[in-house]
Amino acid sequence: MMHRTAKTNAALDIEGLSVAAWIGDRSYRALDNVALSVARGEARGLVGESGSGKSLTLRAVMGLLPANLRVTAGAIRFNDRDLLADGGKHLHAIRGTGIAMVFQEPAIALNPVMKVGRQIVDGVAERRGFGARQARELAVELLAQVGIQDPARWVDAYPHQLSGGMRQRVMIASAIASKPEVILCDEPTTALDVTIQAQILNLFKALKTDLGAGLLYVTHDLGVVAEFCDSLTVMYAGRTVEQSDDLAALIAAPAHPYTRALLAAVPRIKGPIRRLRGLASSAPSLTERDQTPAQALIPCGPGRQVAPFTAEDERFFARDEEV
Numbered sequence: 190m191m192h193r194t195a196k197t198n199a200a201l202d203i204e205g206l207s208v209a210a211w212i213g214d215r216s217y218r219a220l221d222n223v224a225l226s227v228a229r230g231e232a233r234g235l236v237g238e239s240g241s242g243k244s245l246t247l248r249a250v251m252g253l254l255p256a257n258l259r260v261t262a263g264a265i266r267f268n269d270r271d272l273l274a275d276g277g278k279h280l281h282a283i284r285g286t287g288i289a290m291v292f293q294e295p296a297i298a299l300n301p302v303m304k305v306g307r308q309i310v311d312g313v314a315e316r317r318g319f320g321a322r323q324a325r326e327l328a329v330e331l332l333a334q335v336g337i338q339d340p341a342r343w344v345d346a347y348p349h350q351l352s353g354g355m356r357q358r359v360m361i362a363s364a365i366a367s368k369p370e371v372i373l374c375d376e377p378t379t380a381l382d383v384t385i386q387a388q389i390l391n392l393f394k395a396l397k398t399d400l401g402a403g404l405l406y407v408t409h410d411l412g413v414v415a416e417f418c419d420s421l422t423v424m425y426a427g428r429t430v431e432q433s434d435d436l437a438a439l440i441a442a443p444a445h446p447y448t449r450a451l452l453a454a455v456p457r458i459k460g461p462i463r464r465l466r467g468l469a470s471s472a473p474s475l476t477e478r479d480q481t482p483a484q485a486l487i488p489c490g491p492g493r494q495v496a497p498f499t500a501e502d503e504r505f506f507a508r509d510e511e512v
């Protein structure tokens with residue numbers, strides 16, 4: 190079997206990443222042989238049903254796995270340096286500076302008792318040796334950059350004084366403060382109403398162009414993917430089952446039966462929603478999955494890979510339950 194080769198221009202490259210989770214004395218594989226890359230200036234969508242491992246993949250990159258989860262195999266390279274190789278020392282150095290993360294719930298991720306301006310520039314001002322005035326000026330500048338009107342007024346506010354959309358902008362300001370090369374976004378617009386979602390998405394588009402950052406963008410919304418992403422990785426049951434550097438090519442001709450089921454669910458409302466629910470409940474149990482050997486992705490075109498699948502998988506994903 191051919192193995193996937195790392196993209197040469199990738200800023201972030203994840204190869205064969207497996208994560209085990211412990212619940213009591215039982216363990217299972219929560220991520221299984223995950224592989225994906227993000228280049229500078231690329232927006233890669235990361236999709237898959239709930240529980241497929243999207244957030245864990247991002248958390249593993251940031252070294253923020255819950256205490257009962259551990260990386261058991263694989264490499265996470267940032268600019269060709271393995272972040273797992275030195276016990277996390279290099280990761281510690283580049284977390285927030287080289288790679289930053291924007292979480293789904295800014296209300297939880299922000300510190301409620303710290304003024305937003307200070308939160309945005311805390312680390313970066315210290316690294317650059319800024320005094321209080323310079324730090325405040327930088328915070329105001331960053332707030333303006335993420336589209337907060339009258340930033341000098343908001344720099345001294347606390348998170349609870351801001352709307353949900355403003356809080357998400359503050360999170361983004363904090364993520365871009367040190368001009369990271371890669372930004373990991375975990376459903377950053379899910380908690381917001383539709384008009385604010387569109388504004389935040391436009392902000393991400395501008396960041397991609399202006400900063401030249403690579404974005405790994407987790408979403409459930411295939412409309413967002415179609416509008417914003419250049420490339421796409423599809424996860425199912427802890428694995429990357431299909432991906433392409435060319436979003437249009439993948440959408441035009443999905444190779445894996447799960448990707449086909451996912452895309453088929455978009456234009457039709459009846460049926461597929463039920464079907465996707467059915468998939469979640471009848472998917473192989475984690476213990477069963479743990480016994481299956483990890484299988485590498487197979488190249489199936491330029492910049493494109495798919496996981497091997499069987500006729501049984503094909504039948505499983507093709508079921509069309511009546512509503």
Ligand SMILES: Nc1ncnc2c1ncn2[C@@H]1O[C@H](COP(=O)(O)OP(=O)(O)OP(=O)(O)O)[C@@H](O)[C@H]1O
Nearest residue numbers: 210219237238239240241242243244245246255257
């Ligand atoms: N703290 C934990 N302890 C044990 N298992 C966990 C823990 N967190 C996640 N998992 C396991 O990892 C799997 C993947 O979780 P993850 O949060 O990455 O899914 P996701 O694709 O981001 O889902 P969603 O779209 O709902 O956010 C879960 O199904 C669960 O089995």
